[in-house]
Amino acid sequence: MSIRRALITGASSGIGTAAALELAGEGHALWITYAGRQAEAESVAAQCRAAGAPEVHVTRLDLRDAASVEALVAEVSAQWGSLHVLVNNGGVCPYTAYEDIDIDEWDLVMETNARGTFLLTRAALPLLRQADGDRSVVNISSIAGQVGALQTGLHYAASKGAILALTRSFARHLAPEGIRVNAVTPGPVASAITDQLQGEGRARLASSIPLGDFGQPADVAWIISALASERSRFITGATYDVNGGVRID
Structure with missing residues (x-):
């Protein structure tokens, strides 16, 4: 069985x-990216090799x-081909409170989160089409994209809502090719994002979680792994909530 390759x-x-x-x-070869913390990314790469990744x-x-996205995809293509x-x-x-969001910050959030998801998915399609077996795209959205901005910025909620729309749209267009596209919508998870909240704001958010505490990144990761695997071969265009019961439909 060939080694499966994943870009995160x-x-x-x-x-x-x-x-x-x-x-x-699970034995995937990995290509991981970072925005500004190279030392942390290299540390993660070392941990992944120790965990069983044959290549990182x-x-x-x-x-x-767009040029940075295209350069990454060209690099992956040259090394892996699929x-x-x-x-x-x-x-x-x-x-940032909505009254204080200036146009530069709005563009930063929308272009990084929503436009970036679109650009990379589109650029990576030739590589996904070249792979044998199951092919999967997993988009990380947020509960904010479903219910609106409660604690996060309005622009963040808007960008994550856009990711849900992109997920459904790509899923419809790519299903005939056997490429699956799904989304995960985390609620309050202990991370650098929620670490920005301190004091009363953090306590208020924690108290709103029916299961009683912030989730952990691993609580989301196993669903990502499941959606990325052949076990989910009949799932596309779906959204998976991981939110401790904050939103129940």
Whole structure:
């Protein structure tokens, strides 16, 4: 059986790190990206090798920059030639009141989160089409994209809602080719994003979680791994909530 290859953005911390370690443990070759923390990304790569990944590459990526996205895909193509799994996890989340969001910050969030997901998915399609077996894209959205901005910035919620729309749209267009596209919508998870909240704001958020505490990145990573595998061969266009009961439909 051939080695499955996975590309994960924003893998230097949080959910991205947990997803990389989960896929490494299942024997995936990994290509992980980071935005500004090379030392942390290299540390994650070392952990992934120790966890069982047969091959790990690390590349800096600016999701806002189409040239940076295209350069990454060209690098992956030259080294691997194909790709089985794409995890669109990289993103930014400023906690800014909507009255204080200026156009530059709006563009930063929308272009990194929503535009970046679109650019990389589109650019990676030739590699996904070249792979044998199951092919899967997993987009990391957020509960904010479903219910709106509660604690996060309005622009973050808008960008994550856009990712859900992109997920459904790509799923419809790519299903005839056997390429699956799904989304995961984490709620409050212990990470660099929620670490921005302190004091009363953090306590208020914690008290709103029916299961009583923040989730952990590993709580999200196993679902990413499942959606990336052949076990989910009949699932596409779906959204998986991991939110401790904050949103129940």
